[in-house]
């Protein structure tokens with residue numbers, strides 16, 4: 001597995017194993033064990049996914065030493081602010097059965113349509129993340145679903161975010177956010193890189209995939225990677241888990257990259273960080 005290097009020099013694998021909508025049971029334990037056997041080293045979960053105990057069991061049973069794995073989790077919206085974020089981190093670590101995290105993210109920004117003091121709330125969460133990072137409990141810290149206006153005041157603190165995890169797939173390039181992150185040396189990770197499966201029926205993507213003798217899923221993930229965005233595909237199906245990591249033996253040419261870039265938004269979740277009510 002090759003790596004991206006974060007702005008604090010920590011190395012992060014080029015692709016990760018997503019677990020959103022993976023159940024808190026043996027399915028997820030087996031999925032993680034299989035993913036690790038296929039070469040995945042980054043496992044992405046979150047407190048709100050409700051599966052951290054099973055993710056932790058999968059990690060423990062994977063047969064790979066902890067320091068070869070890169071484990072990410074996220075603090076949920078109900079736990080925003082300094083004190084609650086510190087407590088949420090301890091609960092996540094205990095559920096996962098780990099003694100440190102590789103990456104911890106603020107799951108969604110507090111934003112102006114719900115909170116007058118949204119910036120202050122985000123800064124409170126960030127202060128907790130920063131302290132945990134400086135204490136060596138987390139190797140890298142970041143955010144998820146933040147736009148540039150949410151990120152700005154965090155950039156002026158002692159430690160700037162290393163990662164922003166956003167929804168990213170054909171039809172949803174989020175150019176303004178991606179450009180801002182690139183300029184500020186923040187790695188972008190893509191959640192739902194297959195549009196939670198909605199990409200797979202698109203006729204244009206099916207045609208392009210045929211030309212490369214690859215699946216539509218592989219085209220979406222490779223397209224993501226060629227945009228320097230780290231894809232986090234979720235699957236609990238062995239053949240798909242293997243298929244999704246097999247994207248490093250071909251390249252999408254620039255003409256096809258542009259063709260995919262120009263697809264209309266046909267499979268987005270519709271979740272807007274400035275509008276969501278959770």
Ligand code: A2P
Pocket residue numbers: 018191192193194195196197200215217218232233234235236237240241243244
């Ligand atoms: P499953 O977990 O049952 O295998 P995303 O990562 O965009 O959220 O997409 C996840 C969804 O896409 C899940 O429903 C997953 O199903 C399905 N999926 C993941 N990889 C593939 C693949 N290679 N081919 C078809 N469907 C896939």
